Amino acid sequence: MPVPLRRWLPGLFLGTALPLTALPLTALAEAPQYGPELQGFEYPYALKHFAFESQGQSLQMGYMDVAAHGKANGRTVVLMHGKNFCGATWDSSIKALSDAGYRVIAPDQIGFCTSSKPAHYQYTFQQLAANTQQLLKALGVQKATLLGHSTGGMLATRYALLYPDQVERLALVNPIGLEDWKALGVPYRTVDLWYQRELKVTAQGIRDYERSTYYGGRWKPEFDRWVDMLAGLSNGPGKTQVAWNSALIYDMIFTQPVYYEFKDLKMPTLLLIGTSDTTAIGKDIAPPPVKARIGRYDELGKQVARLIPQSTLVEFPGLGHAPQMEEPAQFHKALLGWLDNTPPVR
Template sequence: MPLSFRRWLPGLLLTAALPAIAHADGPAYGPELQGFEYPYTVKHFAFQSQGQSLQMGYMDVAAHGKANGRSIVLMHGKNFCGATWDSSIKALSEAGYRVIAPDQIGFCTSSKPEHYQYSFQQLATNTQQLLKALGIQKATLLGHSTGGMLATRYALQYPEQVEQLAMVNPIGLEDWKALGVPYRTIDQWYERELKLTADSIRTYERNTYYEGRWKPEFDRWVDMLAGLNKGPGQKQVAWNSALIYDMIFTQPVYYEFKNLKMPTLLLIGTSDSTAIGSDIASPEVKAKLGHYDVLGKEVAKLIPHSTLVEFPGMGHAPQMEEPQQFHQALLAWLSKNNPVQ
């Protein structure tokens, strides 16, 4: 594709001080989200992948209070970042967990390579290398949205390293292409991503994630995503986003839920209607997609050692919508299914 991207020097420090650029319609951030404030210190893991020097931004938050000796890895969604786990990091840390919240390659504070073969296997491998470098041999995984697909792939790829698996409104509870959603090319995704604005992001999330509802605190995350997409790295951000959407659409994990061996928790806001490609699906196909009130129950039956917790009336991100209720349910399950008890 005839794209001209700025090439970043290998080993470029993502901590370079690039301030947010003020715009009338909100801030603009650097290509690795420079200028956006994270709730905890962002560190960087440098590694080689596909012949390139890349860096993963991540937060490593120690247990506050009495440590329980366990680690939990938080995997963010497509329109989210490690920063959006802020309340969960606090709740889990206070409960005694060491919390690792990485930004995957292509997202947020991490590298946006010009050429990269995206797969959930590759992202799982990257994350496993990070955990190995941090001395973490076993962990609990908590994946949200696209992070739920990644957490599933990681658990299938490294089952001996995953003590527990928890997923929050994971996408991929259905195979959209098998249900008749048309294929959108990477070039089409790229053109779509170049047109993103804060208003379009807010409208999509309000209608799809929260069934028309909105809370003022969600605007910070809209500005984060919109600011990244309209900053000086707009083209490389949009191109990586297009590649990632293609990965999500073409690499289902749905057929392998039956192979998960560890205790697994599904945390489902039942008002969510997220479905990749539903905007270009026929009315007949669209009507069949994204029914989380049904999908959660169906997938819970496919996973051998599963527990389903539903949040009636909540949307795509119950951990952000009603943090206290969400974390009470999560921590109760984690304690009950503690593998070292």
């Protein structure tokens, strides 16, 4: 696989990319590019595919199904990735959970990563939850603990609301949707505008956005692999279909809040919150007074913990949007400690 020359990938994730003529030819030749279903990118565990019918189409979901390492405890954890993440970005969590005796299933949702990106699809969190439920049924999983990160936290919440009898415990890692941005005054951005924005994605833009929004201005070399993954998918041969599906998904996230239903969750729920996170959909176009008060995870975690009946809040002071990637040992100690001491719903 070619090695990316990262320092020569300019452009803005939330703005206008520089023209290709501004890039040295070596950068254009060496920048990673992956297929529309992330072909060419190596996953940390064996990648499998689940074929099914949805909305009159034949689709497939990529997923990893990792057995317990050592003494199995008979329980399953299902990992739900975020918008700018994939099943692969759960690599350290898969190992930690498997080592602790859990079977771990990490799917890529439709529209993301190694899964189908249909030209026409009505994206709803209910639909993605139903897709995942079909996968789990096919794998013989009747009950599981859900661990959702970012947008995956919204999906895990929706899944738990739809299928409460199939969810033993729910853990949410810096989930977005802890507030309703449209109700707070963030302007609506049409799918067409999202699409034009997504066509301009570059590796340097992704890195700059994530450094400032996710990691409080910090960066670790190991994050570069995930930047290359996302940029290589967004700028590969499936560029337009990736951008179109991404636009539809952003519209789903903005228009389908779960905030008002946190009070209805019936299972033990863990909130794992990096307090320096500032993620909020549409923040870049919000009026200054609105921008100043959204995406405040140091406040949002506490607020939502009060809404969820059986909640436990664990905060990671100074960490950002992805504490499981930023400080894996600290994160997994907290997660496994809660799992060990919180009986699952029977």
